[in-house]
Amino acid sequence: MQKRLLFPLATFCATTLVMALQKPVFLLYYASEAARYGFGDWCRVVWHGLSLDMTVAGYVTALPLLLTLLSLWVTLSDRTWRRIFGLYFWVVALVAGAVFAVDLALYEHWGFRLDGTALMYLDAPKEVLANVDWWMGIRQTLFFAACTALLVWLYRLLVRRLFLPAGRIPLRGVWSLVLLLLGGFDFLAIRGGVGASVANVSKVAFSPEMFLNQAAVNPLFSFLSTLGDDGSYADAYPFFPEEERAARFEELRGNRRAEGAPAAAGYASASAPASAEDAAPTGAPTGAPTGAPAASSGSVPADAADAVLRTQRPNVVVVLLESFGRTVMDATCEGEPVMPNMQRLKCEGVWFENFFANSFRTDRGEVAVLSGFPAQTLLSVMKLPAKAATLPSIARSLGEEGYATSFTYGGDLNFTNQASYLYATGWQELVWQRDLHFDAPASHWGYDDAVMCDYFARRVIELDAGGHPFLAGLLTLSSHIPFDVPYARFDDKVLNAMAFSDECVGRMVERLKASPAWENLLLVLVADHGYPYPEGIAYNIPLRHRIPMLWLGGAVARPRTVEDYGSQMDFAATLLGSMGLSHEAFDYSKDLFDTVNQPRRFAYYTFNEGFGVVDASGEAVWDCAADRAVSVTSPELLDVGRTLLQTTYVDIDRR
Structure with missing residues (x-):
């Protein structure tokens, strides 16, 4: 037996x-x-x-x-x-x-x-x-x-x-x-x-x-594991005949260049600052839709004459902030701001007032930020390794310019195929929970933000001391369900965890400020997606997807507020354009500081079987399953969303 x-x-x-x-x-x-x-x-x-x-x-x-x-x-x-x-x-x-x-x-x-x-x-x-x-x-x-x-x-x-x-x-x-x-x-x-x-x-x-x-x-x-995928992604959303879809997308693509325009611009050398004659401001947009108020007084339009960065080749740090929705960031609890550090820091750098997540999930938001690729409704391109490997990425673009690239996470990068995606798109080194050994207990998702932000600040300082240009990424994790953190500021578990992450990030920024690394550093703080706060907020409205993006560091020319509408997928072109680098590989990503080509400014996002588009004229939210509009104050945006959703799936099908 x-x-x-x-x-x-x-x-x-x-x-x-x-x-x-x-x-x-x-x-x-x-x-x-x-x-x-x-x-x-x-x-x-x-x-x-x-x-x-x-x-x-x-x-x-x-x-x-x-x-x-x-x-x-x-x-x-x-x-x-x-x-x-x-x-x-x-x-x-x-x-x-x-x-x-x-x-x-x-x-x-x-x-x-x-x-x-x-x-x-x-x-x-x-x-x-x-x-x-x-x-x-x-x-x-x-x-x-x-x-x-x-x-x-x-x-x-x-x-x-x-x-x-x-x-x-x-x-x-x-x-x-x-x-x-x-x-x-x-x-x-x-x-x-x-x-x-x-x-x-x-x-x-x-x-x-x-x-x-x-x-x-x-x-x-x-x-x-892929037998359930029929591969017919191009037929998922047949809004327009193919010829019409392609023509519509040409008007929306981010890398569309005006005749005679340079490939990239946007940095100022120390010896030759940008001239006021190089660009003309067009004025701030008006008529912000629900959930996207206009910028505060004293703001500077995105196309202001002076350049965004002081140097052509700063060291770049991108911190993806787990679930940092604007509704949480702007919230107060018991008379106290939930995120006092983010509120303080937004006055010290380039603040993007009308910025949106492309999705409600980390895996899709991460791809939108790092590859300038739109989020999907019912699938995640990150979980299609062969297709994800063909995406452009800021890591690959900066790697070609001689940058060393590394990404850090206190949890498991195997989750949703992150490690495969990151390696395939040019991140040369991944550091995550299996590589880290701290004298601190790990939470459900991994080492908390207090441990990781302290570690990451040390790592950035060490990378700077090496004298080699670098791109370093960090994904935070404490502001995620189940919101168990070693912190007790608010009774509300969600807000308490968000406040904890804000404090950890604030300490990390201050430590970097006090180091020599700050002088040539561009530090980008951007959320991976929003959060449904307050409770009961609809999952598909623009307010649910509004997030912060803030550029800090000694490489930033001066503080300003950008009023133009944009989303995570616009970050890649905006970053590369600001560094004077080409973003030709990023079809969907718009340079929000481009004053020559003037791509249409809007924010696009997806949810389960639907999309939303928002710009200065209004908003349009469409439920594909019900085949009806959820909210429309600017009807022309419906076709913008249809074009982008159909093009995304056609693109995935062809990869």
Whole structure:
């Protein structure tokens, strides 16, 4: 009986071993590229890939585990049980062999591991076969046969050696509990552990070298986890015929350049400040919609004549503030401001008064800020690794200018495929919870903002002392559900957590101010999304998505308030334009300081099955599921939103 109980465990271990062996096979198959890396890198590929290998092994073991438990209570001949297992393992072997063989052949053409999009081409078998030369067909067929034969032999060996006739089974209740306990461990393997993030391809990402990250991915997991994606994103929102959609988007695109206009502008050298004749202010917009009041008196338009930055190449720090909605930032509790530091600091730098999040989720807001790409309604491009890798990014743009790039988070960057996305889009170094060891307890999401803001300030100062230009990112986490923080200022749990994060960020800013790093620093504070405060605020109105963005640091020319409307996806072009760098790769991102091309200023956001657009003329909110307007004070904005939503999905489909 003991051997029968070992059968599921042996199945799990054998499957994990086979999955792990696939890694060196992949590296040998692509030996010309793998030769650039040492033996240690090969070992790290296998080691980091084990998490997804065990997830696949967990799935494979689930049915044998259940059948073994069933065999304790259901009387069938051992021959019958072995036939059942034989059929099951043949299916597993055939699927695994086919995926391994096809994945090896396609990687050199696709540049990513096999996923569910491969099934899209099965409806045109002649066209597929036309792209397969005879040697590739023979080679991959032989590989498929060898993989299948190996797996069938291995699983049959386990069945013969361990699933022995049990005869009369004493203590079947005890043995059943043991199997249920094994089932719990199997579930953890399938889930990917006990952490906040579940199994995803980001779990195996460990290097800025994308080939090594791709080598660590389990192709079976990559394929099976994307089977539900039909890939027909372009048809999700067919508002306009394709020709009309493309023409409408041309009028909205952020990188549209006026004839004869320079590619980028916006910084002032110390020796040659910008002249007043270089640009002419157009005046502040009026008629702000609900939730987006006009700027306070004394503000300066975004297109003021003087440049935004004092230097062409500042060190750049981007801090993504978890859930920092403007409704929270502007709130008071018991007569006290909830975020006194943000209120104080906004007078010291470039403050964007009418700025909005593109989404209500961190993964989508993060992509909007760092890649200038619009958020989606029912999907997240970050969770489509092959497509996310093709997005532009400020990290890649600044990396090409010689900047070192690093991103820090006190929690788990595997969550929602963040690590995979960040590495793929040019972030050279990721520092997160697994790399950090503080004498402080971690919260539900990771190390709290007090610990991380202190650490990050030290890190920025150290990077500055290195004398090399850098881009450093930080994502805060304490102002997130469940809002458990080591702080007791307000009785309201949400506001108390927000106040805690504000205090931590304020201390970090003051520490940077007091350091030599401040002189050449551009520090950007921007929320990842808003928050539904006060309670009961509608999820789809502009007020829910209004967020702060503030530029601080010695690199900022002078304090000002920007009144023009914009959203997270405009940050990339605005930053690069201010540094005199091209933002041609960012189709959707508008430079809010561009006085030559004058792209239309508006803020666009999405929610579950809908979008909102807001500018100085009013707002338009559309519910796609109900096919009706939620709120419209400026009807022309409806077509702006329709164009952007349809274009986003067409774009994703083509990537």
